[in-house]
Amino acid sequence: MVSHQERATTTISSYWTWWWEATRKKDLVNQAVLTILIAIFAILWYLWASLRARKRTAPLPPGPRGLPIVGYLPFLGSNLHHSFAELADIYGPIFKLWLGNRRCIVLSSPSLAKEVARDQDIIFANRDPPVAASITSYGRLNIVWSPYGSYWRNLRKLFVTEMLSDNILDRCYAHRRYEVRKTITNVYNKIGTPMDIGKLSFRTELNVMTRSMWGDTIEGQEESLTGVSFRELANEMIGLLGKPNISDFFPVLARFDIQGVEREMKKVFHFVDQIMDHIIEQKMKLNTEKEERASNNREEKDFLQVLLDVKEQEAAEKPITRTQIKALLVNILVGGTDTTATTTEWAMAEMMSNPEIMRKAQEELAESHLPKLKYMDSVMKETLRLHPAVPLLFPECPSESCTVGGYTVPKGTKVFVNVWAIHKDPKYRDNPSEFKPERFLTNPSRWDYGGNNFQYLPFGSGRRVCPGIPLAERMLIYLLASLLHSFDWQLITKGEDLDLSEQFGIVLKKRTPLIVLPTKRLPNSALYA
Numbered sequence: 001m002v003s004h005q006e007r008a009t010t011t012i013s014s015y016w017t018w019w020w021e022a023t024r025k026k027d028l029v030n031q032a033v034l035t036i037l038i039a040i041f042a043i044l045w046y047l048w049a050s051l052r053a054r055k056r057t058a059p060l061p062p063g064p065r066g067l068p069i070v071g072y073l074p075f076l077g078s079n080l081h082h083s084f085a086e087l088a089d090i091y092g093p094i095f096k097l098w099l100g101n102r103r104c105i106v107l108s109s110p111s112l113a114k115e116v117a118r119d120q121d122i123i124f125a126n127r128d129p130p131v132a133a134s135i136t137s138y139g140r141l142n143i144v145w146s147p148y149g150s151y152w153r154n155l156r157k158l159f160v161t162e163m164l165s166d167n168i169l170d171r172c173y174a175h176r177r178y179e180v181r182k183t184i185t186n187v188y189n190k191i192g193t194p195m196d197i198g199k200l201s202f203r204t205e206l207n208v209m210t211r212s213m214w215g216d217t218i219e220g221q222e223e224s225l226t227g228v229s230f231r232e233l234a235n236e237m238i239g240l241l242g243k244p245n246i247s248d249f250f251p252v253l254a255r256f257d258i259q260g261v262e263r264e265m266k267k268v269f270h271f272v273d274q275i276m277d278h279i280i281e282q283k284m285k286l287n288t289e290k291e292e293r294a295s296n297n298r299e300e301k302d303f304l305q306v307l308l309d310v311k312e313q314e315a316a317e318k319p320i321t322r323t324q325i326k327a328l329l330v331n332i333l334v335g336g337t338d339t340t341a342t343t344t345e346w347a348m349a350e351m352m353s354n355p356e357i358m359r360k361a362q363e364e365l366a367e368s369h370l371p372k373l374k375y376m377d378s379v380m381k382e383t384l385r386l387h388p389a390v391p392l393l394f395p396e397c398p399s400e401s402c403t404v405g406g407y408t409v410p411k412g413t414k415v416f417v418n419v420w421a422i423h424k425d426p427k428y429r430d431n432p433s434e435f436k437p438e439r440f441l442t443n444p445s446r447w448d449y450g451g452n453n454f455q456y457l458p459f460g461s462g463r464r465v466c467p468g469i470p471l472a473e474r475m476l477i478y479l480l481a482s483l484l485h486s487f488d489w490q491l492i493t494k495g496e497d498l499d500l501s502e503q504f505g506i507v508l509k510k511r512t513p514l515i516v517l518p519t520k521r522l523p524n525s526a527l528y529a
């Protein structure tokens with residue numbers, strides 16, 4: 001029996017012989033016929049192959065149509081995460097829409113979040129910074145906006161090992177303690193006066209962060225330097241980062257800066273940059289003054305000092321420039337303060353609406369110390385479930401076209417993961433709109449912050465998961481526990497229904513600030529000093 005393969009080989013070789021013969025004998029007719037046949041065959045084969053490939057490519061996800069040029073922008077409400085959740089109810093957990101001339105895809109289920117954050121994490125490890133963020137990151141030189149690659153990896157590693165190791169965080173406890181005690185004394189001195197919890201938390205967390213980063217290098221000097229306090233500048237910067245900007249939806253219009261966001265940010269950032277330079281110079285001056293400073297004594301170093309030491313190591317494998325140091329410091333300040341302050345405000349607001357939960361948390365404080373505050377930990381987890389500080393994470397931008405949930409996601413699409421919607425999906429929890437810390441008490445290891453359980457992602461997941469988790473956890477619990485331990489809190493108008501509505505931005509804020517009245521709780525006034 002002659003096999004198919006043998007038969008095919010015989011056929012090809014007989015054609016080849018014919019072609020060879022025709023060429024040898026210079027039989028031009030046969031030669032031309034053959035060439036045309038081969039060309040036709042090649043074209044047909046190419047068409048057939050590309051048709052098959054096209055058939056195999058998955059379709060784009062479904063989604064609303066929108067208008068020419070502006071896309072779906074005019075139909076979205078001010079709370080983008082709510083609008084996306086409503087569209088997911090209609091089109092399913094993966095849908096596509098155009099925002100201006102940017103194609104966007106929104107994912108709203110744990111399994112889809114897993115596909116991008118774990119199964120295809122390298123493709124989705126890139127981000128697309130808004131114009132304002134490009135300015136505050138000195139052109140993508142910080143951790144959050146730098147492209148995925150060795151620069152990002154080294155910077156993140158430096159941050160995690162030099163600022164976030166358990167050892168260093170425990171050492172920084174003194175800074176947290178100092179700043180939180182300062183806040184408690186201030187509140188005590190103003191007892192009976194209404195307090196804005198968001199502002200109070202922001203001031204405290206900002207001071208904790210700056211103290212951990214550069215100690216008291218410029219304490220009180222920044223205002224005389226720029227005429228504005230660092231707190232006001234940080235606030236303005238965060239406001240501008242969260243402002244919807246036409247330039248981000250229509251990159252071709254970016255150079256016109258129609259809303260002036262870029263101009264405004266450059267103005268604010270000029271002052272921030274000045275302060276950063278001043279801090280670095282002061283630090284370097286202090287170092288030369290204290291020549292015999294125990295430079296090898298890691299115990300004494302703050303984060304800026306560690307970075308300056310890396311900069312000075314000329315032979316360092318991965319040297320760092322002054323601009324990169326500034327980019328990193330600003331990143332940590334912006335990323336670490338508003339998120340923690342806003343979460344503290346939400347936790348207080350939810351507890352003010354649920355006095356029984358507040359009572360249980362205060363009771364636990366009377367009995368246990370910080371590391372053992374299981375109920376308080378559940379309050380924080382539940383707060384971040386209902387009000388995740390970054391509800392759509394930072395949009396990812398796939399580096400190549402790929403398939404997610406059976407649909408094509410083209411390269412360069414903006415991909416949002418609606419964590420807020422996942423957290424409130426009744427498929428995964430009972431009464432999802434109810435504030436109920438008890439749901440985190442049973443099986444707490446199932447609900448860690450590390451992004452391993454795709455039903456709960458307040459800090460994101462995958463390669464670009466928030467590296468600040470250990471610091472955030474400590475800052476959140478310590479401040480909240482201190483406020484509850486030292487004071488009782490009342491709403492200004494007794495029996496008023498607290499407004500718990502949200503305002504979307506780079507951080508998910510409470511629409512109306514939480515203003516409450518503190519009263520003394522501890523028996524001994526000396527405990528407030």
Ligand code: HEM
Pocket residue numbers: 143144145156331332335336337339340343388389390393394458459460461462463464465466467468469471472
């Ligand atoms: C309540 C507190 C916080 C929340 C809810 C939060 C949330 C997040 C989220 C959702 C991301 C994006 C993750 C992703 O895309 O998968 C992120 C990234 C980041 N966060 Fe946080 N964060 C908090 C506190 C902090 C703190 C205290 C710091 C620093 C001290 C910090 C520094 C960063 C940085 C540097 C990134 C960028 C990581 C990267 O791109 O590799 N965050 N955070």
